[in-house]
Amino acid sequence: MLVAGVDSSTQSTKIVLCRAEDGTVVGQAAAPHPDGTECDPAAWWEALGTAGRDLLEQAFAIGVAAQQHGMIALDETGAVIRPAMLWNDVKSAPQAAQLIEELGGPAEWAARTGSVPTMSFTVTKLRWLAEREPAHAKRTQKVLLPHDWLTWRLAGGGPGSALAAVTDRGDASGTGYFSPADGTWLPGLAERAIGHPVALPRVAGPAEVVGHTSWGAALSAGTGDNMGAALSLALADGDVAVSIGTSGTAYLVSQKPSADASGAVSGFADATGHFLPLACTLNAARVLDVTARMLGVDIDRLSSLALAAAPGADGLVFLPYLDGERTPNRPAANGVLRGLTSHNTTPENLARAAVEAVLCSLADAIDYVGEVSGVAARRILLIGGAAQSPAIRALAPAIFGLPVTVPDPAEYVALGAARQAAWALAGSPRPPQWPAHPARTYEAEPVPEVHARYAALRDETASWGI
Numbered sequence: 001m002l003v004a005g006v007d008s009s010t011q012s013t014k015i016v017l018c019r020a021e022d023g024t025v026v027g028q029a030a031a032p033h034p035d036g037t038e039c040d041p042a043a044w045w046e047a048l049g050t051a052g053r054d055l056l057e058q059a060f061a062i063g064v065a066a067q068q069h070g071m072i073a074l075d076e077t078g079a080v081i082r083p084a085m086l087w088n089d090v091k092s093a094p095q096a097a098q099l100i101e102e103l104g105g106p107a108e109w110a111a112r113t114g115s116v117p118t119m120s121f122t123v124t125k126l127r128w129l130a131e132r133e134p135a136h137a138k139r140t141q142k143v144l145l146p147h148d149w150l151t152w153r154l155a156g157g158g159p160g161s162a163l164a165a166v167t168d169r170g171d172a173s174g175t176g177y178f179s180p181a182d183g184t185w186l187p188g189l190a191e192r193a194i195g196h197p198v199a200l201p202r203v204a205g206p207a208e209v210v211g212h213t214s215w216g217a218a219l220s221a222g223t224g225d226n227m228g229a230a231l232s233l234a235l236a237d238g239d240v241a242v243s244i245g246t247s248g249t250a251y252l253v254s255q256k257p258s259a260d261a262s263g264a265v266s267g268f269a270d271a272t273g274h275f276l277p278l279a280c281t282l283n284a285a286r287v288l289d290v291t292a293r294m295l296g297v298d299i300d301r302l303s304s305l306a307l308a309a310a311p312g313a314d315g316l317v318f319l320p321y322l323d324g325e326r327t328p329n330r331p332a333a334n335g336v337l338r339g340l341t342s343h344n345t346t347p348e349n350l351a352r353a354a355v356e357a358v359l360c361s362l363a364d365a366i367d368y369v370g371e372v373s374g375v376a377a378r379r380i381l382l383i384g385g386a387a388q389s390p391a392i393r394a395l396a397p398a399i400f401g402l403p404v405t406v407p408d409p410a411e412y413v414a415l416g417a418a419r420q421a422a423w424a425l426a427g428s429p430r431p432p433q434w435p436a437h438p439a440r441t442y443e444a445e446p447v448p449e450v451h452a453r454y455a456a457l458r459d460e461t462a463s464w465g466i
Protein backbone atom coordinates (compact mmCIF):
# COMPACT_ATOMS: atom_id res chain seq x y z
CA MET A 1 0.00 0.00 0.00
CA LEU A 2 1.30 3.47 -0.87
CA VAL A 3 1.05 6.74 1.07
CA ALA A 4 2.06 10.26 0.08
CA GLY A 5 3.64 13.04 2.10
CA VAL A 6 3.51 16.70 1.06
CA ASP A 7 5.94 19.40 2.19
CA SER A 8 4.59 22.82 1.23
CA SER A 9 7.51 25.03 2.22
CA THR A 10 8.35 28.66 1.63
CA GLN A 11 10.16 27.86 -1.59
CA SER A 12 8.41 24.84 -3.10
CA THR A 13 6.05 21.90 -2.86
CA LYS A 14 7.77 18.53 -2.48
CA ILE A 15 5.93 15.21 -2.58
CA VAL A 16 7.15 11.72 -1.71
CA LEU A 17 5.27 8.50 -2.45
CA CYS A 18 6.19 5.76 0.01
CA ARG A 19 5.37 2.20 0.95
CA ALA A 20 3.22 2.40 4.06
CA GLU A 21 4.86 -0.56 5.78
CA ASP A 22 8.48 0.62 5.71
CA GLY A 23 8.67 4.16 4.26
CA THR A 24 10.57 3.15 1.13
CA VAL A 25 10.31 6.02 -1.36
CA VAL A 26 8.98 4.87 -4.72
CA GLY A 27 8.40 8.28 -6.28
CA GLN A 28 8.91 11.96 -5.67
CA ALA A 29 8.46 15.32 -7.37
CA ALA A 30 8.64 19.04 -6.68
CA ALA A 31 7.32 22.35 -8.00
CA PRO A 32 8.45 25.89 -7.10
CA HIS A 33 6.60 28.61 -5.20
CA PRO A 34 6.90 32.36 -5.79
CA ASP A 35 9.56 34.07 -3.71
CA GLY A 36 8.66 36.58 -1.03
CA THR A 37 7.09 37.06 2.39
CA GLU A 38 3.51 36.93 1.10
CA CYS A 39 1.93 34.41 -1.26
CA ASP A 40 -1.46 33.77 -2.81
CA PRO A 41 -2.42 30.27 -1.55
CA ALA A 42 -3.58 29.50 -5.09
CA ALA A 43 0.11 29.26 -6.00
CA TRP A 44 0.57 26.47 -3.45
CA TRP A 45 -2.47 24.65 -4.79
CA GLU A 46 -1.13 24.95 -8.34
CA ALA A 47 2.29 23.66 -7.23
CA LEU A 48 0.62 20.76 -5.41
CA GLY A 49 -1.20 19.83 -8.59
CA THR A 50 1.98 20.08 -10.67
CA ALA A 51 4.15 18.07 -8.29
CA GLY A 52 1.39 15.60 -7.45
CA ARG A 53 0.55 14.68 -11.00
CA ASP A 54 0.94 10.88 -11.40
CA LEU A 55 1.82 10.54 -7.68
CA LEU A 56 -1.04 11.58 -5.40
CA GLU A 57 -3.68 9.44 -7.07
CA GLN A 58 -1.56 6.33 -6.35
CA ALA A 59 -1.75 6.98 -2.62
CA PHE A 60 -4.23 5.35 -0.25
CA ALA A 61 -3.54 8.10 2.29
CA ILE A 62 -2.00 11.59 2.15
CA GLY A 63 -0.49 13.81 4.82
CA VAL A 64 0.35 17.49 4.38
CA ALA A 65 3.05 19.33 6.33
CA ALA A 66 3.65 23.00 5.61
CA GLN A 67 5.46 26.12 6.72
CA GLN A 68 4.29 27.27 10.13
CA HIS A 69 2.64 30.56 11.18
CA GLY A 70 1.29 31.67 7.79
CA MET A 71 -1.99 33.61 8.01
CA ILE A 72 -4.70 32.73 5.48
CA ALA A 73 -7.68 35.04 5.94
CA LEU A 74 -10.98 33.77 4.53
CA ASP A 75 -14.32 35.50 4.16
CA GLU A 76 -17.66 33.97 5.17
CA THR A 77 -17.79 31.97 1.91
CA GLY A 78 -14.31 30.52 2.37
CA ALA A 79 -12.69 32.72 -0.29
CA VAL A 80 -9.14 33.97 0.29
CA ILE A 81 -9.21 37.71 1.07
CA ARG A 82 -5.57 38.66 0.52
CA PRO A 83 -2.19 36.93 -0.03
CA ALA A 84 -1.11 34.83 2.94
CA MET A 85 1.40 36.51 5.22
CA LEU A 86 4.25 34.02 5.75
CA TRP A 87 6.44 33.16 8.72
CA ASN A 88 9.33 35.27 7.36
CA ASP A 89 7.23 38.43 7.10
CA VAL A 90 8.64 40.66 9.86
CA LYS A 91 6.43 43.73 9.46
CA SER A 92 4.17 42.79 12.39
CA ALA A 93 6.99 43.27 14.95
CA PRO A 94 5.36 46.43 16.41
CA GLN A 95 2.08 44.55 16.77
CA ALA A 96 3.87 41.70 18.55
CA ALA A 97 5.17 44.17 21.12
CA GLN A 98 1.68 45.65 21.54
CA LEU A 99 0.06 42.29 22.15
CA ILE A 100 2.70 41.21 24.65
CA GLU A 101 2.13 44.36 26.67
CA GLU A 102 -1.66 44.14 26.45
CA LEU A 103 -1.79 40.65 27.92
CA GLY A 104 0.48 41.46 30.85
CA GLY A 105 3.95 40.67 29.54
CA PRO A 106 6.01 37.77 28.21
CA ALA A 107 5.49 35.47 31.20
CA GLU A 108 1.71 35.62 30.81
CA TRP A 109 1.91 34.75 27.10
CA ALA A 110 4.30 31.87 27.82
CA ALA A 111 2.04 30.54 30.55
CA ARG A 112 -1.03 30.61 28.31
CA THR A 113 0.35 29.67 24.89
CA GLY A 114 3.76 28.12 25.62
CA SER A 115 5.45 30.90 23.64
CA VAL A 116 6.06 34.63 23.59
CA PRO A 117 4.82 35.75 20.17
CA THR A 118 7.27 37.29 17.73
CA MET A 119 6.54 38.82 14.35
CA SER A 120 6.46 35.30 12.87
CA PHE A 121 3.39 34.20 14.83
CA THR A 122 -0.05 34.28 13.26
CA VAL A 123 -1.57 36.28 16.12
CA THR A 124 0.69 39.25 15.38
CA LYS A 125 -0.30 39.15 11.71
CA LEU A 126 -3.97 39.33 12.71
CA ARG A 127 -3.28 42.50 14.68
CA TRP A 128 -1.28 43.95 11.75
CA LEU A 129 -4.23 43.22 9.47
CA ALA A 130 -6.63 44.96 11.85
CA GLU A 131 -4.45 48.07 12.01
CA ARG A 132 -3.14 48.31 8.46
CA GLU A 133 -5.90 46.73 6.36
CA PRO A 134 -9.08 47.21 8.39
CA ALA A 135 -11.38 46.46 5.47
CA HIS A 136 -9.71 43.07 4.98
CA ALA A 137 -9.80 42.43 8.71
CA LYS A 138 -13.53 43.18 8.85
CA ARG A 139 -14.18 40.65 6.06
CA THR A 140 -12.09 37.96 7.77
CA GLN A 141 -14.38 35.31 9.26
CA LYS A 142 -12.07 32.29 9.26
CA VAL A 143 -8.30 31.94 9.72
CA LEU A 144 -6.32 28.93 8.52
CA LEU A 145 -2.66 27.93 8.38
CA PRO A 146 -1.08 26.74 5.11
CA HIS A 147 -1.34 23.03 5.91
CA ASP A 148 -4.94 23.45 7.12
CA TRP A 149 -5.93 25.13 3.86
CA LEU A 150 -4.25 22.56 1.62
CA THR A 151 -5.77 19.61 3.52
CA TRP A 152 -9.17 21.32 3.32
CA ARG A 153 -8.79 21.82 -0.43
CA LEU A 154 -7.75 18.19 -0.93
CA ALA A 155 -10.89 17.12 0.97
CA GLY A 156 -13.07 19.20 -1.34
CA GLY A 157 -13.13 22.48 0.54
CA GLY A 158 -13.15 25.84 -1.18
CA PRO A 159 -15.26 28.96 -1.66
CA GLY A 160 -18.90 28.14 -1.02
CA SER A 161 -18.12 24.78 0.57
CA ALA A 162 -19.71 23.80 3.88
CA LEU A 163 -16.80 21.46 4.66
CA ALA A 164 -15.16 22.30 7.98
CA ALA A 165 -11.37 22.75 8.07
CA VAL A 166 -9.12 20.72 10.39
CA THR A 167 -5.70 21.27 11.93
CA ASP A 168 -3.43 19.47 14.42
CA ARG A 169 -1.85 20.37 17.77
CA GLY A 170 1.59 20.89 16.27
CA ASP A 171 0.78 23.55 13.71
CA ALA A 172 -1.89 25.14 15.91
CA SER A 173 0.73 25.68 18.62
CA GLY A 174 2.53 28.18 16.39
CA THR A 175 -0.40 30.57 16.06
CA GLY A 176 -0.16 32.35 19.42
CA TYR A 177 -3.81 31.58 20.26
CA PHE A 178 -3.56 27.89 21.21
CA SER A 179 -2.60 26.17 24.46
CA PRO A 180 -0.22 23.24 23.78
CA ALA A 181 -0.49 22.11 27.41
CA ASP A 182 -4.30 21.82 27.23
CA GLY A 183 -4.58 21.05 23.51
CA THR A 184 -7.25 23.71 23.02
CA TRP A 185 -7.75 26.96 21.15
CA LEU A 186 -7.69 30.27 23.00
CA PRO A 187 -10.15 32.07 20.70
CA GLY A 188 -10.20 35.17 22.88
CA LEU A 189 -6.58 35.87 21.92
CA ALA A 190 -7.39 35.69 18.21
CA GLU A 191 -10.38 37.97 18.81
CA ARG A 192 -8.21 40.40 20.78
CA ALA A 193 -5.76 40.54 17.88
CA ILE A 194 -8.16 41.13 14.99
CA GLY A 195 -10.98 42.86 16.86
CA HIS A 196 -13.83 40.36 16.40
CA PRO A 197 -14.44 36.60 16.72
CA VAL A 198 -13.09 34.37 13.94
CA ALA A 199 -13.75 30.70 13.20
CA LEU A 200 -10.81 28.37 13.77
CA PRO A 201 -10.34 24.83 12.43
CA ARG A 202 -11.12 21.74 14.50
CA VAL A 203 -8.06 20.24 16.20
CA ALA A 204 -7.75 16.59 15.14
CA GLY A 205 -5.96 13.77 16.92
CA PRO A 206 -2.47 12.72 15.79
CA ALA A 207 -3.59 9.53 13.98
CA GLU A 208 -7.03 10.69 12.86
CA VAL A 209 -8.41 10.39 9.34
CA VAL A 210 -9.92 13.84 8.77
CA GLY A 211 -11.38 13.41 5.30
CA HIS A 212 -10.94 11.86 1.88
CA THR A 213 -9.93 13.11 -1.55
CA SER A 214 -12.17 12.92 -4.59
CA TRP A 215 -10.46 9.65 -5.56
CA GLY A 216 -10.90 8.14 -2.11
CA ALA A 217 -7.50 8.60 -0.47
CA ALA A 218 -7.64 9.13 3.29
CA LEU A 219 -6.31 12.44 4.62
CA SER A 220 -4.39 12.58 7.87
CA ALA A 221 -4.52 15.65 10.10
CA GLY A 222 -1.27 17.07 8.70
CA THR A 223 1.06 19.29 10.70
CA GLY A 224 3.70 22.03 10.60
CA ASP A 225 7.00 21.53 8.81
CA ASN A 226 9.16 21.21 11.93
CA MET A 227 6.75 18.71 13.44
CA GLY A 228 6.82 16.73 10.21
CA ALA A 229 10.60 16.57 10.21
CA ALA A 230 10.63 15.48 13.86
CA LEU A 231 8.17 12.69 13.08
CA SER A 232 10.34 11.52 10.20
CA LEU A 233 13.53 11.51 12.28
CA ALA A 234 11.93 9.63 15.21
CA LEU A 235 14.05 11.63 17.67
CA ALA A 236 15.27 9.69 20.71
CA ASP A 237 15.88 11.09 24.20
CA GLY A 238 18.83 13.48 24.05
CA ASP A 239 18.61 13.94 20.27
CA VAL A 240 18.41 17.56 19.12
CA ALA A 241 17.45 18.14 15.50
CA VAL A 242 19.11 21.13 13.83
CA SER A 243 17.86 22.16 10.42
CA ILE A 244 19.76 24.64 8.26
CA GLY A 245 17.49 25.74 5.46
CA THR A 246 15.73 29.03 4.71
CA SER A 247 15.41 29.30 8.47
CA GLY A 248 17.52 27.63 11.12
CA THR A 249 15.86 25.54 13.82
CA ALA A 250 16.86 23.50 16.84
CA TYR A 251 14.28 21.30 18.56
CA LEU A 252 13.74 18.11 20.52
CA VAL A 253 10.80 15.95 21.58
CA SER A 254 9.77 16.40 25.21
CA GLN A 255 7.20 14.61 27.36
CA LYS A 256 6.17 17.84 29.07
CA PRO A 257 5.12 21.29 27.86
CA SER A 258 7.49 24.24 28.15
CA ALA A 259 6.89 27.93 28.77
CA ASP A 260 9.91 30.17 28.20
CA ALA A 261 9.19 33.72 29.32
CA SER A 262 12.39 34.95 27.63
CA GLY A 263 10.84 34.12 24.24
CA ALA A 264 13.95 32.34 22.98
CA VAL A 265 12.20 28.97 22.86
CA SER A 266 8.73 28.39 21.46
CA GLY A 267 6.81 25.77 23.42
CA PHE A 268 5.23 23.97 20.48
CA ALA A 269 3.36 20.69 20.45
CA ASP A 270 4.59 17.90 18.17
CA ALA A 271 2.65 15.66 15.77
CA THR A 272 2.40 12.65 18.11
CA GLY A 273 0.77 14.00 21.27
CA HIS A 274 4.00 15.17 22.92
CA PHE A 275 5.82 18.52 22.80
CA LEU A 276 8.45 20.16 20.61
CA PRO A 277 10.35 23.03 22.28
CA LEU A 278 11.99 24.87 19.39
CA ALA A 279 14.29 27.82 18.78
CA CYS A 280 14.24 29.35 15.32
CA THR A 281 16.58 31.76 13.53
CA LEU A 282 15.61 33.75 10.45
CA ASN A 283 19.15 33.76 9.06
CA ALA A 284 20.56 30.37 8.11
CA ALA A 285 21.50 29.00 4.69
CA ARG A 286 20.85 32.37 3.08
CA VAL A 287 23.82 33.78 5.00
CA LEU A 288 26.04 31.35 3.11
CA ASP A 289 24.37 32.24 -0.20
CA VAL A 290 24.87 35.97 0.40
CA THR A 291 28.51 35.51 1.38
CA ALA A 292 29.16 33.37 -1.69
CA ARG A 293 27.60 36.09 -3.85
CA MET A 294 29.73 38.75 -2.16
CA LEU A 295 32.87 36.72 -2.88
CA GLY A 296 31.81 35.91 -6.45
CA VAL A 297 31.87 32.14 -5.90
CA ASP A 298 29.36 29.30 -5.81
CA ILE A 299 28.34 27.56 -2.61
CA ASP A 300 30.76 24.65 -3.12
CA ARG A 301 33.68 27.03 -3.51
CA LEU A 302 32.56 28.90 -0.39
CA SER A 303 32.83 25.65 1.56
CA SER A 304 36.34 24.99 0.24
CA LEU A 305 37.44 28.51 1.14
CA ALA A 306 36.07 28.17 4.66
CA LEU A 307 37.92 24.90 5.21
CA ALA A 308 41.16 26.52 4.07
CA ALA A 309 41.03 29.09 6.91
CA ALA A 310 41.93 28.51 10.54
CA PRO A 311 39.33 28.30 13.34
CA GLY A 312 38.25 31.79 14.31
CA ALA A 313 38.88 33.18 10.81
CA ASP A 314 42.01 35.06 12.00
CA GLY A 315 39.91 37.33 14.22
CA LEU A 316 36.92 37.96 11.94
CA VAL A 317 33.59 37.61 13.73
CA PHE A 318 30.32 37.78 11.80
CA LEU A 319 26.92 38.43 13.40
CA PRO A 320 24.58 37.10 10.68
CA TYR A 321 21.38 39.05 11.37
CA LEU A 322 21.01 40.09 7.74
CA ASP A 323 17.21 40.25 7.62
CA GLY A 324 16.37 41.01 11.23
CA GLU A 325 16.36 38.10 13.65
CA ARG A 326 13.87 36.03 15.59
CA THR A 327 16.21 34.32 18.10
CA PRO A 328 17.29 36.57 19.68
CA ASN A 329 14.27 38.75 18.96
CA ARG A 330 15.80 41.63 16.97
CA PRO A 331 13.48 42.38 14.04
CA ALA A 332 15.36 45.57 13.11
CA ALA A 333 18.87 44.08 13.30
CA ASN A 334 21.50 44.09 10.54
CA GLY A 335 24.57 41.97 10.01
CA VAL A 336 27.85 42.99 11.66
CA LEU A 337 31.40 42.01 10.65
CA ARG A 338 33.95 42.69 13.39
CA GLY A 339 37.74 42.51 13.36
CA LEU A 340 38.65 43.51 9.80
CA THR A 341 42.33 44.26 9.18
CA SER A 342 44.47 44.57 6.06
CA HIS A 343 45.97 41.19 6.96
CA ASN A 344 42.91 39.04 7.63
CA THR A 345 40.54 40.30 4.92
CA THR A 346 40.83 37.26 2.64
CA PRO A 347 38.17 35.20 0.86
CA GLU A 348 39.09 32.25 3.07
CA ASN A 349 38.53 34.12 6.32
CA LEU A 350 35.32 35.75 5.13
CA ALA A 351 33.96 32.35 4.11
CA ARG A 352 35.03 30.83 7.42
CA ALA A 353 33.45 33.66 9.41
CA ALA A 354 30.12 33.15 7.61
CA VAL A 355 30.04 29.41 8.29
CA GLU A 356 31.04 29.92 11.92
CA ALA A 357 28.39 32.62 12.31
CA VAL A 358 25.56 30.34 11.17
CA LEU A 359 26.76 27.54 13.44
CA CYS A 360 27.29 29.81 16.45
CA SER A 361 23.77 31.19 16.03
CA LEU A 362 22.44 27.63 16.05
CA ALA A 363 24.66 26.69 19.00
CA ASP A 364 22.77 29.38 20.91
CA ALA A 365 19.51 27.80 19.79
CA ILE A 366 20.64 24.36 21.00
CA ASP A 367 21.56 25.79 24.39
CA TYR A 368 18.23 27.59 24.73
CA VAL A 369 16.22 24.45 23.93
CA GLY A 370 18.21 22.33 26.38
CA GLU A 371 17.87 24.84 29.20
CA VAL A 372 14.12 25.30 28.78
CA SER A 373 13.25 21.62 28.32
CA GLY A 374 15.65 20.28 30.95
CA VAL A 375 16.80 17.67 28.43
CA ALA A 376 20.58 17.35 28.07
CA ALA A 377 21.65 17.19 24.44
CA ARG A 378 23.79 14.14 23.65
CA ARG A 379 23.73 14.16 19.86
CA ILE A 380 22.84 16.58 17.07
CA LEU A 381 20.95 15.39 13.99
CA LEU A 382 21.75 17.86 11.23
CA ILE A 383 19.34 18.22 8.31
CA GLY A 384 18.38 20.84 5.73
CA GLY A 385 20.01 21.85 2.49
CA ALA A 386 23.10 23.38 4.09
CA ALA A 387 23.79 20.14 5.99
CA GLN A 388 25.34 18.88 2.76
CA SER A 389 28.09 21.52 2.91
CA PRO A 390 31.48 19.93 3.76
CA ALA A 391 32.37 23.01 5.79
CA ILE A 392 29.15 22.86 7.82
CA ARG A 393 29.70 19.15 8.51
CA ALA A 394 33.33 19.62 9.51
CA LEU A 395 32.84 22.68 11.70
CA ALA A 396 29.51 21.82 13.36
CA PRO A 397 30.81 19.29 15.94
CA ALA A 398 33.63 21.66 16.93
CA ILE A 399 31.28 24.58 17.52
CA PHE A 400 28.39 22.58 18.98
CA GLY A 401 30.76 20.55 21.18
CA LEU A 402 28.77 17.37 20.43
CA PRO A 403 28.80 14.54 17.90
CA VAL A 404 26.85 15.53 14.79
CA THR A 405 24.97 12.91 12.79
CA VAL A 406 24.01 13.86 9.24
CA PRO A 407 21.35 11.61 7.72
CA ASP A 408 21.53 11.07 3.98
CA PRO A 409 19.77 13.81 1.98
CA ALA A 410 16.01 13.27 1.94
CA GLU A 411 12.77 15.22 2.06
CA TYR A 412 12.35 14.82 5.81
CA VAL A 413 9.31 17.05 6.20
CA ALA A 414 7.47 15.22 3.41
CA LEU A 415 8.56 11.87 4.83
CA GLY A 416 7.14 12.84 8.22
CA ALA A 417 3.85 13.74 6.56
CA ALA A 418 3.87 10.38 4.76
CA ARG A 419 4.55 8.56 8.04
CA GLN A 420 1.60 10.36 9.60
CA ALA A 421 -0.56 9.29 6.64
CA ALA A 422 0.54 5.67 7.11
CA TRP A 423 -0.29 5.97 10.82
CA ALA A 424 -3.78 7.25 10.09
CA LEU A 425 -4.31 4.56 7.45
CA ALA A 426 -3.33 1.79 9.88
CA GLY A 427 -5.35 3.21 12.77
CA SER A 428 -2.67 1.99 15.17
CA PRO A 429 -1.88 3.55 18.58
CA ARG A 430 1.65 4.50 17.52
CA PRO A 431 3.32 5.61 14.27
CA PRO A 432 4.71 2.83 12.06
CA GLN A 433 8.30 1.89 12.86
CA TRP A 434 10.10 2.82 9.68
CA PRO A 435 13.85 2.05 9.49
CA ALA A 436 16.28 4.79 10.52
CA HIS A 437 17.73 6.86 7.69
CA PRO A 438 21.32 6.04 6.67
CA ALA A 439 23.63 8.58 8.26
CA ARG A 440 27.23 9.55 8.94
CA THR A 441 28.50 10.89 12.26
CA TYR A 442 31.13 13.64 12.58
CA GLU A 443 33.22 14.48 15.63
CA ALA A 444 35.86 17.15 16.30
CA GLU A 445 37.69 18.83 19.14
CA PRO A 446 35.54 21.67 20.53
CA VAL A 447 36.64 25.26 19.84
CA PRO A 448 34.79 27.19 22.58
CA GLU A 449 36.76 30.35 21.90
CA VAL A 450 35.01 30.76 18.53
CA HIS A 451 31.58 30.82 20.13
CA ALA A 452 32.84 33.00 22.99
CA ARG A 453 33.92 35.74 20.55
CA TYR A 454 30.62 35.43 18.73
CA ALA A 455 28.66 35.67 21.99
CA ALA A 456 30.58 38.78 23.01
CA LEU A 457 29.63 40.52 19.76
CA ARG A 458 26.03 39.29 20.04
CA ASP A 459 25.70 40.76 23.54
CA GLU A 460 27.51 44.01 22.72
CA THR A 461 25.24 44.75 19.76
CA ALA A 462 22.03 44.11 21.68
CA SER A 463 21.75 47.82 22.50
CA TRP A 464 22.89 49.19 19.16
CA GLY A 465 19.43 49.32 17.63
CA ILE A 466 20.53 48.03 14.22
